[in-house]
Amino acid sequence: MSVIKETMQLWRLHLAVLVLAIIAELIGIQRIPIGIGAILLLPLLYAFVMAALMNPNIVKPAGKLIRSREVKAASPLIVIAIMPFIAKFGTTIGPAIDKIIAAGPALLLQELGNLGTVLIAFPIAVWVLGLGREAIGATFSIAREPNIAIIADRYTLKSPEGTGVMGVYVIGTLFGTFVFAVLASIFATADIFDPRSLAMACGVGSGSMMAACSGALATALPEMKDELLALAGASNLLTYATGLYAGLFIALPLVEKLYNATRGRHETAARAAAGE
Template structure:
């Protein structure tokens, strides 16, 4: 991507205006049952960003060409970095609290299995999904989880289609959903806010930022402590989450799918695609695997 596109003044001017307008509105609380829905500036910025996307509205396309929208993607990572650095600065002073919560902080990784145990039966029994359900539900479908599915099944198979579907939906709506859900759960005062902060650490920078900011906005007096727990949890997810999904979550998803759907004859990836499409042809070759070429390239 040309540097001139990344430095286009229209993109940065739009970001500044949207940020100022969102901060001007400020945090709004909407009573909802026993709790309240917390609307953060991030929510307004998300809505404005969608409305000003040249791929969504024709009026925006006249002012902002599509290349500016494409250039905004990699800049999101840069904008998240200061917040991630903020996490690091809060973990140190709160190290004693983190040590006291040691077992809970480590075992909270097992909580990620809960989403799979709920979502997989719904996907198979209610929505009649095939093996796409395994890839879609075994994890939160971030980059490391996609790599696991790609290595084990290939991205052209149904499992790869499932994990990529969850990845796309999570990228588009996950941050917004996390911000709204976390703030509402914190306002209910049912769960310990530190437990909610630990639940924010799912391995996604934008999601953990939105989630922890919503909880901290509800309980500003515990802001630093909550950010420390969220940051430490996110770090633990990066360190242990991959092994949890690879050695525990994925095997459980396979066995649970077999239990729900019945045993199915193992097929190569290419044949799985044909079967999921309802085709009777089984002569589709398996997807090429890198390890199959080792004998040809090794000296």
């Protein structure tokens, strides 16, 4: 009974979600040519932007409609809302199991692609943005829940490394879905990469990001929809299974060594000079 009462008290949130969903679906899919390909604007993106504008932490006047209570309640509901889509992936993996097995080595080795956060983001974080040890937590992964657990266990979330991983987590939560959907539509229509490789790249260990990415691919290439969704779902599942170990035993030690060999050396020299 208390659950029903609590749900009724959040009527503003449920009404806002219903209205935004209807508006997004009425707008439909919009295609914007950009030379090498096209950007596909999906209803998910419209809903994301409109919901962000209704967040009182972003647009203060929105607090008259959506209060902080609704904002806090919305966070765990994201997981529930994405479950039907994730379940749909499960139904596509089975029929496409032969194609998934055929892509076996590529599907397994694609996990190494997550190390790109170290190779690309780390130099930018340290030498361009001037981050300290925050760079370790921010760049060893895409900072999803398992990665936060690693940093929390190794350094605690109150440490500079914890600040780094939580910063990337928040930014990824706010903008990751939008960025993934746009990039996927551009690459799918540009015909640069094999669509199957793009589908595998969607599985980064985030349900919402995978849903946006694979949804954009399926919209751009409807003739391959089932295969792309199956590969994306299998890739995401493997990332959950292997990503924790790749981050713990490969990415984190690597980024620590890179930091100690570069900025860490300068920090040690600066402390020594200060002590003198």
